[in-house]
Amino acid sequence: MRVAIIGAGLAGLSCAIVLEKYGIFPTIYERLKFIGDREQHVGVTLHIVDRPLKDSPSYIKDTYGIEITPLNTVNKITHYSPNNKAVVQGDLGYFLERGTTRTSIKVQLYNQLRKSKVILNKKADYKELAKENDYVVVAEGTSEVARENGIWKDYIRGSIYGAVVTGSFDPNELIMWLNRDYCKTGYAYLSPFNEKKPH
Template identity: 45%
Template sequence: MVKVAIIGAGVSGLACALTLEKHGIVPDVFEQLHRPGGVTPSIQTILQVIHRPAEDPLRDLAGRFGITLTPINTVRKIVMVGPNRVAAARGRLGYIFERGHSRTSLDCELYGRLSRAMVRFNAGVGYQELAGEYDRVVVATGSPFLAMAAGRYHGILRTWARGAVVEGSFDPHALIVWFDKSYANNGFAYLAPFCARKASLILEASDRREEEVEPAWRRFLEKEKLAYREEETFLREHNVGICCPRQTGNLLFVGLAAGLLDYTLGFGLYNAVVSGVVAARCIAGGSSYEAGIRDTLAKSYYTYLARLALNRMDNDDLDKMLEVVGQPWVNRLVYNTGLDVVNVLGKVLEHGQPGPLREQFRAPAT
């Protein structure tokens, strides 16, 4: 029987463990924290527009990958706020998930489904010490640091996330995103609700020093006239990059540890599940993990190109973009059809990009 270790008990690590159990393999899971779900509660979303051609990303995850996820709500409205323009979309736009240590969090839901695998909490381990003891080691830490240590990390973005759980009155089905260079630089801010009375408010400020983040947060609140009561707060540095290769020797990198995310808004739940499941299936069946995540890599690459395009915009450009997106026919085309917008836009933006960048997101030939 193959002996497997998983470093990290987040979504990708737990999806991998659950899938290994289905194949009769009981992994050892190592988590450096003392419980599942991280430190500070937060909200993440899976947006339908990002994961086309899947008509419903949750049905897709359940049908093709065998993992069912329980959202706390649906996204029925997305409001995009620029320096002087606002655009909104309505419809069946996606799903809202709670992350953290509450009983309703996605982390605790997946952890509670484990039947045989044991999670060793307070167990900070490195891949080197496990690589000699296990046939396969899955790195699912949700951060790039082990990829850095292994010499496989190619940096892309460096941001500071300043956030808080806030109290107020919220539409529980609405996601609000702000774009403004004056406080977010090449980042953004967003508000996503836990419920009608509580929400997660986060500023992702890029290319700033740590001491510049709190003043940027205050400028954000003042400019957008936000006066919510802050409960739990946090400040975290996010180093975002692509791990290449994702599989080498007996190591497999999944989820955010592999750089598999939507670079436009920084969410990675869907890719975390897919990569964790594919890694487990490849371990059980002996197939290529890189080949199994080829489509996921391509989608991540295209969202990164979209992020680069946003980075090149100034505030006037952002307003012009929202003016276009707010046109009814564009809104219908983007949000209410089955058009794979990310794929189409990515192919347009790909022209003129340096070859080495594309190769980092490409699965090696088998």
């Protein structure tokens, strides 16, 4: 069986890892010149979002055989608003490194591939790939193909701004700021790489 995957992100790489377990070795096309994210940053996955799962990395490993090593655990979340501060503590989730380092989540997934071919710096055309493959998985992280096929719906439009700063930080604390007076429905958050460098 010939399978092409467009996109070497979380979905495309995870798809390839699972296909390999069934003896199918896809060719993966990635438009970037590297595996990973353009900007180094730290993402967060919270247990409350993943309910009813209690531990998403363990579930992913047990169910799909995909290993993900988080950067750190989230043991404290501090929320600031103009007039209040709230602190939640406990086993709350995980910090996940994004970027191009060997510990970033996409590079972790890439390193689990055994025989799949990855072609970098290639914007693949799903229509052309469909002519020479039995299946084409579109996992490119953009809305282009979904819009073209009439299956895209906008639920929200937003903007993301990021910065990397140095200082003194708790590597297990996620800090969030909410202020509708100047940020409307937006928010700001700080997720640390380590004790000296947050995202």
